[in-house]
Amino acid sequence: MEHFISLNDIKAPEQLLKKALNYQQHPLADHSLGKHKTLGLLFFNSSLRTRLSMQKAAANLGLNCLVLNVEKDSWQLEFEDGVIMNANKAEHIKEAAAVISQYCDLLGIRAFAQLDSKEKDYAETIINAFKTYASIPIINMESATLHPLQSLADWMTIEDNKPIHRPKIVLSWAPHPRALPQAVANSFLEWGQVMDADIVVTHPKGYELSEQFATNYTIEYDQTKALKDADFVYVKNWSSFKAYGQVLNTSSEWTIDAKKMAITNKGKFMHCLPIRRNVVATDAVLDAPTALCIQQAHNRVPAAQAVLAELLVQQEKQSNASAYNL
Amino acid sequence: MEHFISLNDIKAPEQLLKKALNYQQHPLADHSLGKHKTLGLLFFNSSLRTRLSMQKAAANLGLNCLVLNVEKDSWQLEFEDGVIMNANKAEHIKEAAAVISQYCDLLGIRAFAQLDSKEKDYAETIINAFKTYASIPIINMESATLHPLQSLADWMTIEDNKPIHRPKIVLSWAPHPRALPQAVANSFLEWGQVMDADIVVTHPKGYELSEQFATNYTIEYDQTKALKDADFVYVKNWSSFKAYGQVLNTSSEWTIDAKKMAITNKGKFMHCLPIRRNVVATDAVLDAPTALCIQQAHNRVPAAQAVLAELLVQQEKQSNASAYNL
Amino acid sequence: MEHFISLNDIKAPEQLLKKALNYQQHPLADHSLGKHKTLGLLFFNSSLRTRLSMQKAAANLGLNCLVLNVEKDSWQLEFEDGVIMNANKAEHIKEAAAVISQYCDLLGIRAFAQLDSKEKDYAETIINAFKTYASIPIINMESATLHPLQSLADWMTIEDNKPIHRPKIVLSWAPHPRALPQAVANSFLEWGQVMDADIVVTHPKGYELSEQFATNYTIEYDQTKALKDADFVYVKNWSSFKAYGQVLNTSSEWTIDAKKMAITNKGKFMHCLPIRRNVVATDAVLDAPTALCIQQAHNRVPAAQAVLAELLVQQEKQSNASAYNL
Numbered sequence: 022m023e024h025f026i027s028l029n030d031i032k033a034p035e036q037l038l039k040k041a042l043n044y045q046q047h048p049l050a051d052h053s054l055g056k057h058k059t060l061g062l063l064f065f066n067s068s069l070r071t072r073l074s075m076q077k078a079a080a081n082l083g084l085n086c087l088v089l090n091v092e093k094d095s096w097q098l099e100f101e102d103g104v105i106m107n108a109n110k111a112e113h114i115k116e117a118a119a120v121i122s123q124y125c126d127l128l129g130i131r132a133f134a135q136l137d138s139k140e141k142d143y144a145e146t147i148i149n150a151f152k153t154y155a156s157i158p159i160i161n162m163e164s165a166t167l168h169p170l171q172s173l174a175d176w177m178t179i180e181d182n183k184p185i186h187r188p189k190i191v192l193s194w195a196p197h198p199r200a201l202p203q204a205v206a207n208s209f210l211e212w213g214q215v216m217d218a219d220i221v222v223t224h225p226k227g228y229e230l231s232e233q234f235a236t237n238y239t240i241e242y243d244q245t246k247a248l249k250d251a252d253f254v255y256v257k258n259w260s261s262f263k264a265y266g267q268v269l270n271t272s273s274e275w276t277i278d279a280k281k282m283a284i285t286n287k288g289k290f291m292h293c294l295p296i297r298r299n300v301v302a303t304d305a306v307l308d309a310p311t312a313l314c315i316q317q318a319h320n321r322v323p324a325a326q327a328v329l330a331e332l333l334v335q336q337e338k339q340s341n342a343s344a345y346n347l
Numbered sequence: 348m349e350h351f352i353s354l355n356d357i358k359a360p361e362q363l364l365k366k367a368l369n370y371q372q373h374p375l376a377d378h379s380l381g382k383h384k385t386l387g388l389l390f391f392n393s394s395l396r397t398r399l400s401m402q403k404a405a406a407n408l409g410l411n412c413l414v415l416n417v418e419k420d421s422w423q424l425e426f427e428d429g430v431i432m433n434a435n436k437a438e439h440i441k442e443a444a445a446v447i448s449q450y451c452d453l454l455g456i457r458a459f460a461q462l463d464s465k466e467k468d469y470a471e472t473i474i475n476a477f478k479t480y481a482s483i484p485i486i487n488m489e490s491a492t493l494h495p496l497q498s499l500a501d502w503m504t505i506e507d508n509k510p511i512h513r514p515k516i517v518l519s520w521a522p523h524p525r526a527l528p529q530a531v532a533n534s535f536l537e538w539g540q541v542m543d544a545d546i547v548v549t550h551p552k553g554y555e556l557s558e559q560f561a562t563n564y565t566i567e568y569d570q571t572k573a574l575k576d577a578d579f580v581y582v583k584n585w586s587s588f589k590a591y592g593q594v595l596n597t598s599s600e601w602t603i604d605a606k607k608m609a610i611t612n613k614g615k616f617m618h619c620l621p622i623r624r625n626v627v628a629t630d631a632v633l634d635a636p637t638a639l640c641i642q643q644a645h646n647r648v649p650a651a652q653a654v655l656a657e658l659l660v661q662q663e664k665q666s667n668a669s670a671y672n673l
Numbered sequence: 674m675e676h677f678i679s680l681n682d683i684k685a686p687e688q689l690l691k692k693a694l695n696y697q698q699h700p701l702a703d704h705s706l707g708k709h710k711t712l713g714l715l716f717f718n719s720s721l722r723t724r725l726s727m728q729k730a731a732a733n734l735g736l737n738c739l740v741l742n743v744e745k746d747s748w749q750l751e752f753e754d755g756v757i758m759n760a761n762k763a764e765h766i767k768e769a770a771a772v773i774s775q776y777c778d779l780l781g782i783r784a785f786a787q788l789d790s791k792e793k794d795y796a797e798t799i800i801n802a803f804k805t806y807a808s809i810p811i812i813n814m815e816s817a818t819l820h821p822l823q824s825l826a827d828w829m830t831i832e833d834n835k836p837i838h839r840p841k842i843v844l845s846w847a848p849h850p851r852a853l854p855q856a857v858a859n860s861f862l863e864w865g866q867v868m869d870a871d872i873v874v875t876h877p878k879g880y881e882l883s884e885q886f887a888t889n890y891t892i893e894y895d896q897t898k899a900l901k902d903a904d905f906v907y908v909k910n911w912s913s914f915k916a917y918g919q920v921l922n923t924s925s926e927w928t929i930d931a932k933k934m935a936i937t938n939k940g941k942f943m944h945c946l947p948i949r950r951n952v953v954a955t956d957a958v959l960d961a962p963t964a965l966c967i968q969q970a971h972n973r974v975p976a977a978q979a980v981l982a983e984l985l986v987q988q989e990k991q992s993n994a995s996a997y998n999l
Contacts, residue, residue: 049383052383057701057704059729059732061725064420067420067421067422068420068421069415069420069421069422069438069443069446069447070446072415072420072421073387073413073415073447073450073451074450076413077385077411077413077450080385080411085729085732087725087728087729089721089724089725090419090420093419093742093745094716094719094720094721094724094742095719095720095721095724096719096721096947099950102956103951103956104950104951105950105951105952106949106950106951106952107850107949107952108850111947111949112721112946112947112948113947113948113950115950115959115960116946116947116948116959116966116967116970117721117947119967119970120721120722120946120967120970120971121721121725123967123970123971123974124725124726124729124974125725198433198434294438294442294446295422295437295438295439295442295443296438296439296442297432297433297437298425298430298431298432298439298441299429299430299431299432300431300432300433304428304429307441307442308441314442315442315445315446315449318442318445318446318449319446319449322449322450375709378709390746393746393747393748394746394747395741395746395747395748395764395769395772395773396772398741398746398747399713399739399741399773399776399777400776402739403711403737403739403776406711406737416745416746419745524759524760620764620768620772621748621763621764621765621768621769622764622765622768623758623759623763624751624756624757624758624765624767625755625756625757625758626757626758626759630754630755633767633768634767640768641768641771641772641775644768644771644772644775645772645775648775648776
């Protein structure tokens with residue numbers, strides 16, 4: 022694993038999951054692995070879980086951590102090539118990424134979709150620019166289209182709570198007052214490609230997700246039908262991919278409530294948080310013992326830790342390999 | 348001590364004071380007590396002393412520290428129950444507190460009074476919500492009505508500077524251009540309940556404080572009379588409690604100057620800082636050797652350290668106790 | 674060395690340079706020197722390199738680091754004496770500096786020129802106020818008129834890349850859409866006073882720098898003539914010193930391009946970053962192997978580390994000396 026941007030970066034997803042589950046039980050197992058190494062965390066957007074869980078994971082590995090709110094603490098960055106930089110952007114990603122690579126051993130980037138242009142967002146302009154111009158491993162802390170640290174924590178949570186049979190997992194769209202990115206849903210389904218589960222996606226027409234990340238799931242436009250016999254209900258809002266970035270529906274008919282959960286096979290409720298109570302799901306659902314959101318958030322630390330550890334070990338191997346080549 | 352929110356949480360205030368005075372002399376006495384433990388610090392408001400002294404105290408105990416400017420770095424939080432969250436607040440305290448509890452072992456909260464509603468502020472909506480929904484000890488870094496870390500540092504400073512006789516301490520209101528909370532005054536008087544001192548409070552009519560925290564003091568509306576024979580003059584502005592949050596008086600007649608200090612018994616001047624020079628007190632008063640403000644600020648580190656250490660030790664005991672119960 | 678504000682604070686600049694070059698090769702040589710000591714970093718302005726390189730240097734020395742965005746995290750500071758503080762500034766530098774001195778062992782300050790008043794900026798109001806009212810060593814992280822951490826890194830880079838002969842170094846002004854301080858240019862020339870180099874400064878008329886810091890250089894208003902035989906071309910925009918803070922020229926004729934670099938003696942290109950591509954210099958210049966900007970940024974860590982280490986060692990000596998005097 023050279024970077025951690027999408028599932029494609031991971032040779033053995035099952036092993037990474039196992040590693041994360043091991044850190045869940047033994048958080049201090051490798052408390053010196055990161056000694057004298059530095060993790061940089063760059064935030065272009067708000068963050069609670071990702072910000073804190075990455076720092077906690079770093080501390081568990083003995084890594085030094087540098088946190089930067091890019092545009093508040095530092096300079097606005099230019100990502101386009103060949104531009105005459107005479108407007109409001111003071112620094113080009115070429116310099117910023119090269120410089121930060123010298124101060125850090127690993128680099129996490131959070132840069133949400135801007136939902137203006139499908140092309141720009143799905144080209145992953147920002148995280149790919151860091152990948153291109155940085156010389157250290159890049160960790161996706163939610164990019165325009167993917168949020169793999171969340172997915173790893175999500176699938177850990179499913180592993181911890183799964184029934185004996187192959188589980189049925191329903192990913193249900195839910196309403197939200199603002200237009201949100203598709204990253205969490207994309208990433209969850211991408212991981213679904215390699216996990217042992219039957220996946221059904223349910224949403225109003227017009228909310229079909231990109232086929233770029235996964236196709237091995239059934240779409241069922243009738244939420245009630247979809248929920249039948251579900252072992253897990255992963256709920257999430259996203260804006261339209263087709264009518265890019267638009268909110269086509271805000272109907273509370275899609276809100277997950279106790280009645281809907283009753284249709285499932287004693288299904289567990291999942292959400293990545295933050296969640297709008299009584300919009301995305303009702304208080305009754307969120308306060309029930311079947312809600313796994315807090316467990317999912319808990320698993321963000323061991324998930325991050327597994328990724329950081331894996332990248333550190335790879336880096337060590339490469340560094341030894343190049344030493345032998347001298 | 349399960350939390351550190353008000354004096355009521357402390358079984359033996361005198362012992363906590365003693366512990367703090369010990370850290371004042373031996374800051375590194377317990378430099379490994381917090382090893383592999385994490386302190387979260389959540390700021391809803393500005394902070395200089397609290398922010399830095401908490402981090403310094405954590406470092407002295409070997410605690411890892413995660414600092415979050417809640418609304419700038421993360422999401423706006425909803426504190427009301429049962430709300431349909433379709434406005435500007437993205438996350439409910441129920442989730443936020445539960446999640447952060449999993450990443451941290453101790454949690455400091457700064458959330459000032461908003462001075463809109465006496466009911467809301469004096470119900471301590473924010474810090475009590477954290478107490479309710481978090482599963483770890485909560486530390487008050489100035490809530491709507493109290494600032495006990497300041498008070499502990501204040502009473503340490505009095506201990507270090509007190510005369511042989513039982514001291515007379517005057518808490519004097521002073522003018523200020525903005526409406527300020529009553530927290531520092533409330534908390535100082537609450538601690539006064541258990542300390543050995545005669546306390547006189549002086550302020551213009553209409554500025555009477557809540558009787559919720561202390562009543563064992565004399566109110567003297569004539570500042571000159573009040574100051575007579577004072578050993579300590581604690582100066583602080585607060586907005587009206589009765590005409591809640593209002594500024595009823597901005598008269599510089601209440602400003603503390605050298606003439607007024609001359610009425611005292613070679614009295615020491617105290618203030619929690621930040622202080623508006625030549626509004627609350629004159630340069631001459633602040634630059635005199637009798638001003639203790641910088642000592643008070645110095646004592647914020649050992650005060651915080653005593654509280655953190657006490658909570659860590661309690662946590663250890665409880666964790667051992669539950670281990671034996673298995 | 675008691676502070677690190679200007680070259681005047683450094684008894685032996687050559688030795689400091691040597692020390693920095695040693696840390697460049699052996700970053701962990703003194704990894705326990707700062708144990709149980711605290712570095713405070715106060716930012717009044719944006720920062721990428723300074724912010725991260727200082728934290729990295731601190732980590733390399735085992736120093737604890739407290740970072741504060743002064744006006745965002747804390748209170749607006751008053752720097753004038755005798756003011757009645759009834760406007761928007763909540764705390765006076767006298768208190769702030771004295772308080773922070775108690776929490777930290779070393780203190781870095783970033784406070785840019787405001788370019789409103791030459792008198793105020795060149796009096797170094799802010800950093801000098803910290804020097805006056807703090808009781809710990811002050812480190813200049815770019816003040817109104819100087820940026821010596823940058824200069825130390827710059828001259829390390831020159832040392833690493835210099836020809837056998839005494840180098841010719843050209844400091845060339847370049848256009849920029851905004852009015853920028855003169856600090857980097859002033860500081861580079863101040864260091865030039867003690868380094869072994871022929872220095873030529875080239876800029877449009879009206880952009881003459883203050884003679885306060887250096888005079889041992891030639892001014893050549895013809896950029897082409899200036900560049901002839903240059904071994905290094907240090908490029909930087911600054912606003913006018915004479916017509917203080919004004920932008921007198923934005924002509925792209927002063928932009929450094931490949932043609933201009935071809936006039937030099939295979940000259941190396943230098944810039945402190947952030948740089949406006951295709952305004953200050955073209956992509957071709959910045960992407961050529963002769964560009965040293967990324968090396969300069971790399972050297973910010975060992976430069977900062979040398980300064981921090983030097984101040985720590987001095988502090989230790991003084992502390993021992995006062996112990997013997999008891």
